[in-house]
Amino acid sequence: MNKWHNPYSPVKTEVIDSIVETPTIKTLQLKPQVPIAFEAGQFVELTIPGLGEAPFTPSSRPSVTDEMFLTIMKVGKVTEAVHLLQTGDTVGLRGPLGTGYPIDSFMDKEVLVIGGGCGFAPLRSLMYTLFERSKEFKKLLFRGGCRSAQDLLYRQELAQWAKRDDLDMKLTVDAGDTSWKGHVGVVTMLLDDIGMDCHEGIAIVCGPPLMMRFVTMKLVEIGFQDQNIYLSMERNMSCGFGKCGHCRLGTYYVCKDGPVFSYDKIKPFPDIWS
Amino acid sequence: MEFLSRKNFFTWLEGLKTAYQVFVPCKKGAYRFYKRYTSPADDIVIGEVRTTEPLKGFFTHAREKVAEEFNPEAPPDKNKPFAIVGVKACDLKGFLVQDQVFAHQSPPDPFYARAREDNLIISADCTLTLDTCFCLALDHNPYPEGHFDINLSEVEGGFVVETGSSKGRQILEKHKNLFQEASPAVLDEREARRKNIVAEVVSKIEENEVPYQEHYPGMVERNYKSKIWEEEAQRCVECGACNMICPTCHCFMLTDQKSGDQFARFRHWDSCMLRNFAQVAGGGNPRSRLWMRLRNRFEKKFDFFPKVADFYACTGCGRCVTACPAKIDIRRVLKRLVHNE
Numbered sequence: 328m329n330k331w332h333n334p335y336s337p338v339k340t341e342v343i344d345s346i347v348e349t350p351t352i353k354t355l356q357l358k359p360q361v362p363i364a365f366e367a368g369q370f371v372e373l374t375i376p377g378l379g380e381a382p383f384t385p386s387s388r389p390s391v392t393d394e395m396f397l398t399i400m401k402v403g404k405v406t407e408a409v410h411l412l413q414t415g416d417t418v419g420l421r422g423p424l425g426t427g428y429p430i431d432s433f434m435d436k437e438v439l440v441i442g443g444g445c446g447f448a449p450l451r452s453l454m455y456t457l458f459e460r461s462k463e464f465k466k467l468l469f470r471g472g473c474r475s476a477q478d479l480l481y482r483q484e485l486a487q488w489a490k491r492d493d494l495d496m497k498l499t500v501d502a503g504d505t506s507w508k509g510h511v512g513v514v515t516m517l518l519d520d521i522g523m524d525c526h527e528g529i530a531i532v533c534g535p536p537l538m539m540r541f542v543t544m545k546l547v548e549i550g551f552q553d554q555n556i557y558l559s560m561e562r563n564m565s566c567g568f569g570k571c572g573h574c575r576l577g578t579y580y581v582c583k584d585g586p587v588f589s590y591d592k593i594k595p596f597p598d599i600w601s
Numbered sequence: 602m603e604f605l606s607r608k609n610f611f612t613w614l615e616g617l618k619t620a621y622q623v624f625v626p627c628k629k630g631a632y633r634f635y636k637r638y639t640s641p642a643d644d645i646v647i648g649e650v651r652t653t654e655p656l657k658g659f660f661t662h663a664r665e666k667v668a669e670e671f672n673p674e675a676p677p678d679k680n681k682p683f684a685i686v687g688v689k690a691c692d693l694k695g696f697l698v699q700d701q702v703f704a705h706q707s708p709p710d711p712f713y714a715r716a717r718e719d720n721l722i723i724s725a726d727c728t729l730t731l732d733t734c735f736c737l738a739l740d741h742n743p744y745p746e747g748h749f750d751i752n753l754s755e756v757e758g759g760f761v762v763e764t765g766s767s768k769g770r771q772i773l774e775k776h777k778n779l780f781q782e783a784s785p786a787v788l789d790e791r792e793a794r795r796k797n798i799v800a801e802v803v804s805k806i807e808e809n810e811v812p813y814q815e816h817y818p819g820m821v822e823r824n825y826k827s828k829i830w831e832e833e834a835q836r837c838v839e840c841g842a843c844n845m846i847c848p849t850c851h852c853f854m855l856t857d858q859k860s861g862d863q864f865a866r867f868r869h870w871d872s873c874m875l876r877n878f879a880q881v882a883g884g885g886n887p888r889s890r891l892w893m894r895l896r897n898r899f900e901k902k903f904d905f906f907p908k909v910a911d912f913y914a915c916t917g918c919g920r921c922v923t924a925c926p927a928k929i930d931i932r933r934v935l936k937r938l939v940h941n942e
């Protein structure tokens with residue numbers, strides 16, 4: 328036995344299925360040869376053998392370790408190859424990486440989760456965990472927004488969530504169409520009369536940088552405390568474990584100290600929204 | 602402390618070859634480069650001053666295979682470890698940063714940690730200075746005071762030998778017939794030479810008006826919005842030489858390659874001065890302008906590291922001053938930052 332474990336090496340993983348979500352988003356169902364346990368908020372690096380890696384946050388239930396789902400938007404080299412994967416193909420997974428949400432500290436609080444666009448994917452695994460533990464929180468709220476009804480991820484699942492009595496959920500789209508019966512407008516509008524004790528509440532935000540910026544400003548405006556606002560920061564990443572230097576944000580490495588940060592921790596840095 | 606004559610020194614190097622690949626600094630024109638030791642030669646310079654290339658290349662290679670297929674363990678290294686002779690104090694200071702990143706922070710990098718365990722460091726006092734030397738401004742002397750297995754201080758006819766680790770002591774023990782106890786006279790000579798070289802570095806620092814590190818706290822934060830960055834970055838050609846040559850720069854990038862049905866992952870030294878370093882998919886870039894990347898380089902060295910690890914990530918070796926085709930001089934930038942000008 329060689330004493331040096333190799334953190335650069337991925338675990339061999341089989342593609343069980345590739346599910347089309349929207350024209351640009353697919354969900355991979357994966358089976359790693361060695362089970363990977365993760366906490367909501369942690370991420371993995373997905374290897375396309377011989378081509379490269381990219382970081383993704385699982386969209387599946389953290390308590391299930393022998394299978395993992397990744398929901399992936401097609402934007403470049405690795406993600407385009409991801410969209411060509413078929414059942415039976417071999418990929419690699421490295422992780423879990425980063426630090427998850429401090430869910431224990433949400434005990435007896437009102438918890439508001441806000442998602443935008445592709446940010447829904449990582450939030451799904453968080454929501455599964457929060458549902459499993461929903462009795463521990465005073466109240467659970469979900470507010471989601473995206474560009475159009477076509478871009479909305481997990482529509483059928485969201486319809487199920489809407490019926491849950493442990494969740495207060497509202498969705499909005501920037502531009503409505505005939506198939507859409509819900510709110511129209513940006514997600515910050517759904518925060519105006521949120522009906523919770525903002526000063527004591529927890530807010531979790533995940534979405535594109537611009538959306539996170541506006542939502543954070545709004546949350547502060549309606550009374551949330553900086554240390555109770557949790558943001559998912561996105562940075563260029565290579566190693567995923569605090570060595571390659573790519574993801575530095577102020578005095579932190581996003582891959583290791585994050586990707587989830589409470590707003591008070593990163594607020595002092597000048598370039599957090601870019 | 603021991604004394605090693607120049608003649609015995611070469612016998613000793615010969616003996617080290619059984620367990621190590623021995624590298625020594627050799628002079629070529631005005632510069633010094635590490636070369637594999639084969640036999641005694643006139644161009645071997647143990648004292649003098651730092652090599653052109655940084656020591657870090659013996660511990661993380663510029664391009665190195667770090668994973669193969671899905672093997673969970675680091676592949677064994679079948680080569681003999683390195684014995685690197687004549688390492689200067691400014692390169693040893695680089696270990697503060699490289700160790701913090703690759704060895705002390707979990708998970709340890711198996712390739713670096715193994716090289717640190719296996720390689721042998723035989724350092725040496727500087728006996729001359731370059732115009733670009735400013736180690737004393739970064740709070741360390743031009744002679745090694747730690748981070749070595751064995752240190753050599755050049756004196757008349759040979760070296761004063763000091764051990765700095767149990768590995769070093771074992772090596773000396775193994776070759777003990779070659780060493781003799783250092784006489785008070787050679788120890789005095791070592792002290793006198795050390796005093797001289799310190800005075801030389803001090804005069805270089807004064808000539809070039811380099812500020813000492815006690816003036817650095819707050820300088821980057823204070824000048825975050827200063828025009829210094831745009832002015833200094835104006836001539837930068839984005840070659841990344843400053844990063845490659847720096848003993849503390851540790852950033853890298855992973856790339857994957859395929860040959861036949863095998864795939865492998867490589868680690869390459871990377872440069873934060875390059876445009877795509879922080880760019881994300883879709884083109885978003887927190888440091889889209891060159892001056893932001895120059896500022897980031899100083900922020901990492903003089904703001905990030907002192908905050909997370911209590912030291913500045915600069916050794917005062919002056920390599921980046923010489924390497925930069927745009928003549929962006931770190932000493933000038935430090936001076937401007939300290940004086941807010």
Ligand SMILES: Cc1cc2nc3c(=O)[nH]c(=O)nc-3n(C[C@H](O)[C@H](O)[C@H](O)COP(=O)(O)OP(=O)(O)OC[C@H]3O[C@@H](n4cnc5c(N)ncnc54)[C@H](O)[C@@H]3O)c2cc1C
Pocket residue numbers: 370380381382383384385398399400401402403404405406407445448449560561562563564565586880881882883
């Ligand atoms: C912690 C984290 C979680 C993420 N989770 C998801 C997810 O669940 N679903 C999803 O669709 N996307 C997610 N992303 C974004 C995803 O990683 C990028 O879309 C992906 O890296 C793009 O790779 P590419 O090769 O297709 O793009 P290209 O543009 O071809 O990539 C070029 C280079 O830039 C780097 N790079 C580009 N974009 C990013 C980025 N956003 N983050 C880090 N490195 C980048 C790549 O490493 C690569 O070297 C996440 C990003 C991070 C940091």
Ligand code: SF4
Pocket residue numbers: 836837838839840841842843844874924925926927928929
């Ligand atoms: S060496 Fe000089 S020109 Fe090259 S990237 Fe560094 S600062 Fe720019």
Ligand code: FES
Pocket residue numbers: 563564565566567568569570571572573574575580581582583
């Ligand atoms: S991705 Fe390498 S340090 Fe964060």
